[in-house]
Amino acid sequence: MDLFVITGITKGLGYSINNILKKENKYTLSISRNIEVSQEYNNRVIECDLSNISQIIDLNRKFSEAITDNITRIVFINNAGAIDPIYKVGEDIDYENIVKHINVNYIAPIIITNEIMKIMNKDCRLEIINITTGAAERPLAKWALYSSSKKATKTYFETIKLEDERINVLNYDPGVMDTSMQGYIRKSNFPLVGKFREYSEEKMLKSPDEVAKDIMKRYIQTL
Template sequence: MSSTVAVVTGASRGLGEALAARLLADGARVITVSRTRSAHLAEIAARNGALLQQIDADLSEPASIESAAGLVSAALPGNATRYLLINNAGTIDPVALSEALSDASAIQKAFNLNVAAAMVLSAAFLRTTAADADRRILNISSGAGRKPTAGWPVYCATKAALDHYTRVVATENPQLRVAALAPGVIDTAMQARIRSSDRQQFPDLERFVQLHERGQLANADTVAQKILNHVTSDAFGRELLDDIRNYD
């Protein structure tokens, strides 16, 4: 992947960090956008002689999204063989039944992070890279966007919005390879947050507790490798709303 330039959001931990780490190990030039920087990624980049640029940004804030988009545009070189944008940053919060959703600011932050950031960064990516280049956008979605889950009205709505946005981008850009991909249930900090939910506000809590206790959560590094194998293949983009578990 020495001629690949990849932008990965939410890369300071979890799946995003695992994706960025794999890309760096393969020799890709990687630009990350996260609230905090990853010392782990910096070590991998140094060890592999790979180029890494870490952009600090809180993608739940509109001004920070716009600033990050400008920095990403400036960082993208004009001579790569492949350009890859992975919109991975996201939040499960607020977790609450619909009748308890009274904090408009919390809801707005979730839509900013889960949807608006992907849209603005994708726009910058599309404007900056050539239309005839090998351009690929991967939006990390969720089964929650395709199946209603009590207690996740905000999360479900944001992922459904991301799915449909992906369809629009594909319609507008026939030469672009793009997909919204559900990564499955992974052992990350987000899963820990889910297990800490109020049972009264998240009726499905026990299922996630059991998945963890039975060791049924997928490993982030393993899933990252499967995702990158898929996103760099000729099959990527044939299914706009996809699931990595279809490729096990």
């Protein structure tokens, strides 16, 4: 039996992917801080604010309680992500927001993957679909946290793939999508913000539904 573990299903790309999984009757476990929304859509839900380190560490207990079935393949869709804070080095910034950012984009996927590996039996496979970004490869001024945390996560997954042959990793860059993350970017202050405003004005943003269909077609249906 396959299990789909997915983060960030309340809106944006994660919402669209999760909708398709639901329509296709896939067995899903979502990890979300918004338990009401998630319970409507998923077979199982773990409540966790991925920016909160104590809650991330507590996944240790919650994972073993949530997964009891005989799973032969796990697909982990690492989708939840944060772009804020966008700031210039040296600015007076609340350091807690830096820690929260790193927790969501980097620490949480590491610990979730570890928990998944702990419950996998020797014949179970793990497919990690990591939602990455062009900014991980092409840094943008004032996006240092986002570019570096997304790159770090990508490197982490590529490294653990070398450690266990049951792990396969697919990095997927969705391009520029019409989600609340883009809304936040357009309202921010950084040198290339005009370009992002233009993408929206010129209707160049991809819909998250279209991107989710592409992910399903390329990866999930062929896994």
